[in-house]
Amino acid sequence: MVRLFKHYIPHTVLMLGMVDLALLLFSAEAGWVMRARQIGMAVTPLATRVPQLLSFAAALQVSLVAVGAYGVGSFLSLRFAAARLAVAVALGVLFLSVLYFMVPTIGYWRSNLLYSMGIACVLLVGVRALLGRTLGGETFKRRIVVLGAGSRAARIRELSAQPGVNFTATAFVAMGEAAPAVGDAVPRDTIANLAAFVTDLGASEVVLALEERRNALPLADLLRVKTTGVQVYELSAFLERETGRIDLGSVNPSWLIFSDGFAAGRMISSTVKRAFDIVASLLLLIVTLPVMIIAAVAVKLESRGPAFYRQRRVGLYNEGFDIVKLRSMRVDAEVPGKAQWAAENDPRITRVGRFIRKVRIDELPQTWTVLKGEMSFVGPRPERPQFVGELEQQLPFYAERHMVKPGITGWAQINYPYGASVEDARHKLEYDLYYAKNYSPFLDLLILIQTLRVVLWPSGAR
Template identity: 75%
Template sequence: MVRLFKHYVPHAVLLLGVVDMLLLLISAEIGWVVRAHQIGIVAGSAASRWPQLLSFAAALQIALVAVGAYGAASFLSLRFAAARLAVAIALGIIFLSLLYFAIPPLALWRSNLLYAMVAASVLLVAVRALLGRTLGGERFKRRVVLLGAGARAANIGALAEQPGINFVVAGFVAMGEASPKIPAAVPRDSIPNLARHIVDLGASEVVLALEDRRNSLPLNDLLRVRTTGVRVLELSTFLERETGRIDLNSASPSWLIFSDGFAAGRLVSSSAKRAFDIVASLLLLILMLPLLLATAVAIKLESGGPILYRQRRVGLNNQVFDILKLRSMRVDAEIAGKAVWAAQDDPRTTRIGRIIRKIRIDELPQCWTVLKGEMSFVGPRPERPQFVDHLEQELPYYAERHMVKPGITGWAQINYPYGASIEDARHKLEYDLYYAKNYSPFLDLLILLQTLRVVLWPVGAR
């Protein structure tokens, strides 16, 4: 993987993104040249229209990211990839229409745009048909050797079998575990030269998957392995990179303290984030006002009662604040104010409520909370005080998620369905900790774009 602005991007995704950008530029040029030939004018040099070509390519590339066209499934299924491409191109054209209206000098003719869209559709599908399986195959995956044959090593072996994972296990080395889980693991005592063994397996990394490192860390072996050019990684660092979350089962306080992340010098990025929050919340509230009014009328007609639902949440530095949501449940959903986990197909949800929850319309009034500065657009989902008190006792490091401002959308929200149990909260906490540890404006932008995918293809909305 390549680390861009503290976020890990698989080599295959980065390569496909570069290829797509080139193909989109070519498609825009094809659209221009074809139309010029039709009406009998000289097309001229492509350099004379680079702003138009670049605007077309950039708009569609952003749309591709937003709909999840670079997800693991796109490398494994051409049908899935083609469906996402069709949605991305349609969204890209809508965005370009708005852009051309706002900045006319960037505009392509409508006929140019039509031909460019057709060319882009053909080229993007073709490159995925030709390269999809190759890019998603073992050639672009890291080969790792696991030192350990216990439960942790077995879990990584199982992870390697999942679709879209970017590594393969080249071998296991048993380090004398009392209860080995990998029968095929090679005992360390039977390997004369561990460094040579790892090089012979073609591995580029060694991962420490020991069950207990006290008095068992093979320092001399690791030193010799490292001097061969093979990287040596802690289990927590490896899982953070490969899964995009902090694994609570392996993360220790010392690892969190000494590893990269949790940067304090964020004055510029924090100021930019706040400026974006103010501008975006104002624009959204103004643009979505007709939709908010229509939804308010529908809620009132269906179930009467209040339109907005005020709920107490825990935010930055454990400060309590109130958020506003469009009411999606019955008025008597929580008797005596007692907090209750939402459930799949929750019977308390109204008919209108089911719709607005699926497409996240009920979250729009939170823009007011963002405008006041109590929330941001991107951050961990703020939880209710009753749940926070319980979760801090049940889950390690839960309090650390309150070291960043909560958000309407976030890394956990786009990677894991809505949580309704302690186990769900644990998984979402792992993503929240990753966000807090690796925050950057780049990650915020990626989350904002990917939120569109969650809205278009809702999974687990409750």
């Protein structure tokens, strides 16, 4: 994987993205040249239309990211990839229409745009038909050797069997575990030279997955492996990179303390983030005000009670604040003072409420909370005080998520469905900790762009 601005990106995704960018630039130029020759116009030098080419490619590339065109499904199913590409092209047209309206000097003629879009569709589908299975297959997967055969090593085996993973476990080495969980692990005492064993398998990484590290670290073996050029990773770091979350089952306080991340010097990034929150919240409040008014009227017409309601949440440094939401449940949905998890097909949700939850309209009033500075657009979702007390007792490191300002959307929201239980909260906490550890403006931008995918395919909304 490539670490870009502290965030891990698979090599295959980066390669496909670069190929797509080249194809989009080619499509933009080919569409312009084709239309120019069709009407008998002289083809001017390429340098005269660089802004048009870049705007076309950038808008389509952002659309591809937004709809999840670089997700696992795009490498495994051509039908899935083609469907996402179709939506991305439609979004790209909308983006370009707005952009060309605001900056007419970089605009294409509509006929040029039509030709370029058609060429881009053919090329993007074609490259996925030719390379999709190859990029998602064994050819580009990293080969690893796992030291350990216990339950921690078994977790790597389970992960390696999932579709779309970026590695293959070539061997497990039993290090004398009392209760091995990987039956086909090779006993360490049968391997004369571990470094030679690893290199003979063509492995590029060794993952340390011992059950008990105290006085059990094979330092001599690890040193020889490292000096051959093979990378050595501890299990928690390996799982963080491969899954995009901090695995609570393997992590410990010392790893969080001594690993990189949780940088304190974020003054410039925080200032930029706050400036973005102010400008974007003002614009969004203005643009979405008619939508909120229509939704509020629909809520009032369907059921008695107020259209908006306030709810107490826990924010930065464990301080409480109130968020404003459009009401999506009956007014008697909860006993006063007793919080209750939302459930799938929750009978308390009204018909209008179910729709506004699916498309996230009920969250729009929270933009006011962002403008006030109590929330950000991106960050861990703030939880209710009643749930926070319960979760802090049951989940390790839950209090650490309050060291980051909460947000309307976040890394957990685009990677995991709506949390409606302690187990769901555990999984979302793993993503929230990853965000807090690896925060950067790049990660914020990626989350904001991919939030559109969650809105378009709201499978996790409740």
